[in-house]
Amino acid sequence: MNELSKKLHSIDGVRLSAVSAGIKTAGKLDLVLFELCEGASVAGVYTQNAFCAAPVVLARKHSALHSPRYFLINSGNANAGTGESGMQAALQSCEALAKVGACDTEQVLPFSTGVIGKALPLEKIITALPQAFSQLNSDSWSDAAQGIMTTDTVPKAYSETFELAGKQVTITGIAKGAGMIKPNMATLLAYICTDAEIAGETLQALCQNAANLSFNRITVDGDTSTNDSCMLVASSQGELKYSDITKEQQQQFATALNKTFEILAQAIIKDAEGASKFVSILVEEGQDSAECLQLAYAIAESPLVKTALFASDPNWGRILAVVGRAGLKNLNISKVSIYLGDVCIVEGGGKSLSYTEAMGQAVMSEAEIVITVKLGRGSCSDKVWTCDLSYDYVKINAEYRT
Amino acid sequence: MNELSKKLHSIDGVRLSAVSAGIKTAGKLDLVLFELCEGASVAGVYTQNAFCAAPVVLARKHSALHSPRYFLINSGNANAGTGESGMQAALQSCEALAKVGACDTEQVLPFSTGVIGKALPLEKIITALPQAFSQLNSDSWSDAAQGIMTTDTVPKAYSETFELAGKQVTITGIAKGAGMIKPNMATLLAYICTDAEIAGETLQALCQNAANLSFNRITVDGDTSTNDSCMLVASSQGELKYSDITKEQQQQFATALNKTFEILAQAIIKDAEGASKFVSILVEEGQDSAECLQLAYAIAESPLVKTALFASDPNWGRILAVVGRAGLKNLNISKVSIYLGDVCIVEGGGKSLSYTEAMGQAVMSEAEIVITVKLGRGSCSDKVWTCDLSYDYVKINAEYRT
Numbered sequence: 001m002n003e004l005s006k007k008l009h010s011i012d013g014v015r016l017s018a019v020s021a022g023i024k025t026a027g028k029l030d031l032v033l034f035e036l037c038e039g040a041s042v043a044g045v046y047t048q049n050a051f052c053a054a055p056v057v058l059a060r061k062h063s064a065l066h067s068p069r070y071f072l073i074n075s076g077n078a079n080a081g082t083g084e085s086g087m088q089a090a091l092q093s094c095e096a097l098a099k100v101g102a103c104d105t106e107q108v109l110p111f112s113t114g115v116i117g118k119a120l121p122l123e124k125i126i127t128a129l130p131q132a133f134s135q136l137n138s139d140s141w142s143d144a145a146q147g148i149m150t151t152d153t154v155p156k157a158y159s160e161t162f163e164l165a166g167k168q169v170t171i172t173g174i175a176k177g178a179g180m181i182k183p184n185m186a187t188l189l190a191y192i193c194t195d196a197e198i199a200g201e202t203l204q205a206l207c208q209n210a211a212n213l214s215f216n217r218i219t220v221d222g223d224t225s226t227n228d229s230c231m232l233v234a235s236s237q238g239e240l241k242y243s244d245i246t247k248e249q250q251q252q253f254a255t256a257l258n259k260t261f262e263i264l265a266q267a268i269i270k271d272a273e274g275a276s277k278f279v280s281i282l283v284e285e286g287q288d289s290a291e292c293l294q295l296a297y298a299i300a301e302s303p304l305v306k307t308a309l310f311a312s313d314p315n316w317g318r319i320l321a322v323v324g325r326a327g328l329k330n331l332n333i334s335k336v337s338i339y340l341g342d343v344c345i346v347e348g349g350g351k352s353l354s355y356t357e358a359m360g361q362a363v364m365s366e367a368e369i370v371i372t373v374k375l376g377r378g379s380c381s382d383k384v385w386t387c388d389l390s391y392d393y394v395k396i397n398a399e400y401r402t
Numbered sequence: 403m404n405e406l407s408k409k410l411h412s413i414d415g416v417r418l419s420a421v422s423a424g425i426k427t428a429g430k431l432d433l434v435l436f437e438l439c440e441g442a443s444v445a446g447v448y449t450q451n452a453f454c455a456a457p458v459v460l461a462r463k464h465s466a467l468h469s470p471r472y473f474l475i476n477s478g479n480a481n482a483g484t485g486e487s488g489m490q491a492a493l494q495s496c497e498a499l500a501k502v503g504a505c506d507t508e509q510v511l512p513f514s515t516g517v518i519g520k521a522l523p524l525e526k527i528i529t530a531l532p533q534a535f536s537q538l539n540s541d542s543w544s545d546a547a548q549g550i551m552t553t554d555t556v557p558k559a560y561s562e563t564f565e566l567a568g569k570q571v572t573i574t575g576i577a578k579g580a581g582m583i584k585p586n587m588a589t590l591l592a593y594i595c596t597d598a599e600i601a602g603e604t605l606q607a608l609c610q611n612a613a614n615l616s617f618n619r620i621t622v623d624g625d626t627s628t629n630d631s632c633m634l635v636a637s638s639q640g641e642l643k644y645s646d647i648t649k650e651q652q653q654q655f656a657t658a659l660n661k662t663f664e665i666l667a668q669a670i671i672k673d674a675e676g677a678s679k680f681v682s683i684l685v686e687e688g689q690d691s692a693e694c695l696q697l698a699y700a701i702a703e704s705p706l707v708k709t710a711l712f713a714s715d716p717n718w719g720r721i722l723a724v725v726g727r728a729g730l731k732n733l734n735i736s737k738v739s740i741y742l743g744d745v746c747i748v749e750g751g752g753k754s755l756s757y758t759e760a761m762g763q764a765v766m767s768e769a770e771i772v773i774t775v776k777l778g779r780g781s782c783s784d785k786v787w788t789c790d791l792s793y794d795y796v797k798i799n800a801e802y803r804t
Contacts, residue, residue, distance in 0.1 A: 050733045051726030051751075081722045083752020116719025117753055180706055180723065221705040223720070224727035303623040303705070303791070304582055304799055311800035317518025318625070320483045321582065324453030325626035331452045349453075350485020351519055389705070394793050397706055398713035 004267055005159040009170045010138035011193040013037035013235025017135035018147030021128035023076035023114070023121055029147035031125060033132040034071035034191065035101070040235045041200045042068045042109075043207035047183070047228035053080035054090040054120075055110040056229060062094070066106040071191065071231065072097050072125075075148050075176070079112040079120040080226035089120040096126045100133045113176065113189050113227050114150050145174040148189050151396060152178045156267040158260050165249045167239035170195050171257060175230075175264040179273040179397060181220035182301075183211075183228050190215060190230040192260055195238025196253070202242060206257060207232035214261035217384045220272040221393075222301040232257075269385045274392030277309050282372040284381040291328050292382035295373060298326035306389030309369065314360025316345040323373060335376030340364065406669055410561040411572045412540035413595040415439035415637025419537035420549030423530035425478035425516070425523055431549035433527060435534040436473035436593065437503070442637045443602045444470045444511075445609035449585070449630035455482035456492040456522075457512040458631060464496070468508040473593065473633065474499050474527075477550050477578070481514040481522040482628035491522040498528045502535045515578065515591050515629050516552055547576040550591050553798060554580045558669040560662050567651045569641035572597050573659060577632075577666040581675040581799060583622035584703075585613075585630050592617060592632040594662055597640025598655070604644060608659060609634035616663035619786045622674040623795075624703040634659075671787045676794030679711050684774040686783040693730050694784035697775060700728035708791030711771065716762025718747040725775060737778030742766065 014036060021031040036042065042063060046056050062068065072093060079086050094108035101108075112120065145155035159172040173192030181188065198206070211230050234242075242250060270278050281299050283292035299305055302322045308315040319338055324331075338346040341363035345355050363369060416438060423433040438444065444465060448458050464470065474495060481488050496510035503510075514522065547557035561574040575594030583590065600608070613632050636644075644652065672680050683701050685694035701707055704724045710717040721740055726733075740748040743765035747757050765771060 049723060049726035050730070051722050051735050078719070081719050081748065081752050083750055086752060116717075116723060180720075182727075223704055223706045223723060226719075226723050226726060302625055303795070304625045307796050307799035310796065313800070315518075317480070317483050317628075318582075320453050321451060321518060321625060321628050324451035324628060325584075328452070333453055346483065348485055350483050350488060389796060391793050391796050393705070394709050394712065394791060394796055397709035398715070 004263070005157060008141035008157050008159040009161050009172050010141070011170055011172055011235055012195045013040055013237035014193045014233060015136040015138050016140045016144045017132050017137065018140055018143035019128050019132045019135065021074065021124045023074055023124055029143060030075045031128050031132055032073040032144045032147040033136060035136050036069055036233055037235055037237060040233055041198055041203045043200065043204040043232045045208055045211045045230050047225060049224050049226045051081060051226050053078055053112060053227045054082060054086040055079055055112045056227060057087065058090045058094065059109040059111060059229060062106045062109055066104055068109050069103045069107040070097055070101055071109050071111060073111040073148055073189065074125060075150055076114040077112055077118055077120055078114045078116045078227050081117040082119060086120060089122045092122055093120070093125050096129055100129050111189060111229050113148065116226060141172055141174060148174065148176040150176065150178065151273055152176050152271055154271050156264055156271065158263045160256060160260065162256060164240060164252055165245045169238055169240040169253070171260050173260050173264055175268060177268040178271055179220055180223045180225040181218060181268060181272065182222045182224045183215045183218065188225045188228050190264055192231070193233040193235060194257070195235050196240040196242055197236035198234035198242040203232060203234050206254060209254070210258045210261040213258055214265035218265050218269050219297060219300050219384060219386050220269065266385055269387050272387040273396045274390040275387030276390055277388040278368045279309060279386050279388065280370045280383060281386065282370065282381065282383045283375065284372065285374045285376050285378055286380045287378040289380050289382045292380055293384070295323065295326045295328060296382060296384040298322050299371060300384050300386035303389055309364070309388035310390045312364045314340060314357060314364045316340065316360060319371060320346055331375070332377065337374045337376065339372040341370055406665070407559060407561040410543035410559050411563050411574050412543070413572055413574055413637055414597045415442055415639035416595045416635060417538040417540050418542045418546045419534045419539065420542060420545035421530050421534045421537065423476065423526045425476055425526055431545060432477045433530050433534055434475040434546045434549040435538060437538050438471055438635055439637055439639060442635055443600055443605045445602065445606040445634045447610055447613045447632050449627060451626050451628045453483060453628050455480055455514060455629045456484055456488040457481055457514045458629060459489065460492045460496065461511040461513060461631060464508045464511050468506055470511050471505045471509040472499055472503055473511050473513060475513040475550055475591065476527060477552050478516040479514055479520055479522055480516045480518045480629050483519040484521060488522060491524045494524055495522070495527050498531055502531050513591060513631050515550065518628060543574055543576060550576065550578040552578065552580065553675055554578050554673055556673050558666055558673065560665045562658060562662065564658060566642060566654055567647045571640055571642040571655070573662050575662050575666055577670060579670040580673055581622055582625045582627040583620060583670060583674065584624045584626045585617045585620065590627045590630050592666055593635070594633070595635040595637060596659070597637050598642040598644055599638035600636035600644040605634055605636050608656060611656070612660045612663040615660055616667035620667050620671050621699060621702050621786060621788050622671065668787055671789050674789040675798045676792040677789030678792055679790040680770045681711060681788050681790065682772045682785060683788060684772065684783065684785045685777065686774065687776045687778050687780055688782045689780040691782050691784045694782055695786070697725065697728045697730060698784060698786040700724050701773060702786050702788035705791055711766070711790035712792045714766045716742060716759060716766045718742065718762060721773060722748055733777070734779065739776045739778065741774040743772055
């Protein structure tokens with residue numbers, strides 16, 4: 001977790017607060033408010049789950065109608081699988097905040113995370129809104145990172161300020177998520193803000209690209225949540241105007257933005273339910289990116305590979321078995337090679353002649369492990385990040401509602 | 403496990419034996435021999451894993467060249483991921499048996515199950531062959547069922563004898579498998595024999611159809627093995643000649659055969675690694691069988707659904723989340739309904755109004771659970787069988803090689 005920032009820079013034009021509304025255990029922060037200045041641009045990517053939650057439906061709808069002024073986020077209840085009454089509750093929470101904040105209802109975007117299928121505790125949220133509103137300030141990033149957590153054990157936040165084209169620019173973001181993690185276009189709640197001025201369409205493209213390279217490359221259990229949402233805000237209150245800088249400088253900005261997304265996405269894997277290992281799966285020499293990703297996810301989601309990782313057992317036969325069953329058409333296994341770290345374990349259709357159990361054991365004993373598969377039939381590559389499958393994953397998910 | 407037979411009828415024309423060759427822990431049965439009479443028909447379906455094991459390659463090749471007389475099966479070592487030297491070892495084991503049994507090498511089909519990637523202990527097998535050969539008899543079905551086990555906790559065997567068209571006919575089968583179970587065209591070692599006379603092509607069709615309705619409808623962990631093989635033998639030494647009976651009687655025979663396959667497949671799930679629940683996933687009212695199966699497998703393989711099943715927790719939101727992320731095109735969630743046993747939990751896009759937690763809890767507390775999803779957009783249906791995900795699954799697979 002070393003990459004996560006201790007110092008979280010505030011973003012001019014963004015104020016926030018986190019309070020305890022009593023949705024989670026008493027005293028825990030569970031209601032987070034973001035206030036965006038007039039003129040801020042907002043981009044977002046949302047879950048592709050067909051049973052997407054009421055707040056996701058509403059956030060998507062509202063952001064298309066009006067320029068957002070508030071994000072209203074609760075943890076402890078997902079307001080998913082709640083049908084029409086869940087939609088009504090989400091809408092009423094937006095109406096209540098619009099009244100407090102003196103804006104249109106459509107300028108409020110709601111977000112929820114927690115147990116699926118329970119009615120949203122609307123009264124608790126409405127009761128806590130004035131307090132949340134009165135506490136808005138520009139330095140509550142750390143509290144906000146706490147307030148959106150569910151089974152997370154650590155808050156996830158990252159911040160960076162740097163000079164670009166002679167202008168100072170700042171990016172600060174928070175994220176949460178520990179289970180039901182295989183985001184498909186976004187992950188379970190990430191909010192990244194910058195003080196740069198970036199127009200809506202450009203911001204959406206930057207957000208989509210950054211999410212694709214980060215939140216859309218992680219999997220804990222292959223289960224895509226109903227509530228995944230990733231929001232990118234450009235407050236335009238800082239010095240940097242994106243449209244005024246050169247292509248090359250725009251690329252530098254994107255690189256910094258992508259880094260923030262990637263660090264937050266990797267932090268989710270490092271804090272994944274029961275995880276004791278951080279595992280990168282690289283698939284190289286593929287025909288196209290799609291087959292590389294297909295295989296990388298198959299390995300990342302194999303319970304047998306994940307339990308071997310948990311046991312630090314170099315049981316590479318399980319990786320080989322996944323490569324063989326992942327559905328890659330016309331795979332010539334004699335051209336496939338598989339590596340644990342830098343150690344070649346499989347080549348020419350079987351165990352590498354140079355491989356010894358001790359070499360594999362040395363790699364598997366590390367806390368961070370890289371598995372590389374070279375398909376030997378093309379020049380495309382892709383990667384995903386995942387974790388192991390431990391007793392604690394079973395424990396956390398067997399006891400989640402008790 | 404009540405369906406499994408205590409009494410295993412012998413099959414005229416089939417002799418078998420099981421001995422301890424020292425591949426597994428000393429004293430355990432780990433080498434099984436089947437001897438088939440001249441004129442027996444043999445059908446088989448094998449794993450579709452591209453990294454399929456050496457014995458699978460050889461069994462497929464040999465059965466195409468000659469009429470099989472022997473199955474040579476070892477447990478404790480899969481001879482998979484062993485490259486060219488693994489192929490040589492498998493071939494040499496066939497040659498050794500051909501010498502003992504006075505037949506052609508191509509008349510021996512080899513099968514292996516166990517750890518992937520270790521060299522086959524060829525000397526141990528060759529040394530044990532004469533003893534296995536000398537012990538061949540028609541009553542060793544129970545020992546054979548023991549001898550093919552790996553992490554299985556109970557042997558799996560089923561036998562039935564019945565009259566059809568005035569003729570007595572017998573079917574007896576054994577199977578093994580507890581992990582790396584998502585067969586794709588077959589499962590990790592099943593051998594079913596009948597004394598009926600059935601021509602090769604017909605037998606292959608019967609075998610393929612029966613495997614599709616049984617072994618190809620189960621999943622423990624979504625991991626397709628490198629060694630799956632399912633063999634069907636018709637010794638033709640009994641009274642019934644398949645080509646002499648009516649279409650309707652042929653259908654009755656197929657029904658009895660399918661029942662044997664289904665009982666053995668379900669026994670694998672009931673004995674799956676760490677399993678405490680037997681779960682049927684039915685998907686109905688789909689547009690086609692493919693989308694029903696796609697969703698059924700997505701539910702069956704979801705770690706979050708499986709841990710909720712382990713905890714007997716009616717956390718139906720996780721089922722709903724899988725339905726939404728399973729990739730079914732243009733799904734109208736307002737038409738979807740989900741049932742736990744007979745209890746409707748989801749309809750109209752959210753929780754059923756009639757549902758109470760107590761109703762769900764009552765179903766989830768049972769050892770056998772049926773989950774039904776009705777898609778409301780067609781008339782096709784399909785089903786798979788699976789189990790829960792427990793601490794013991796993690797334990798068994800973390801400690802498998804220690």
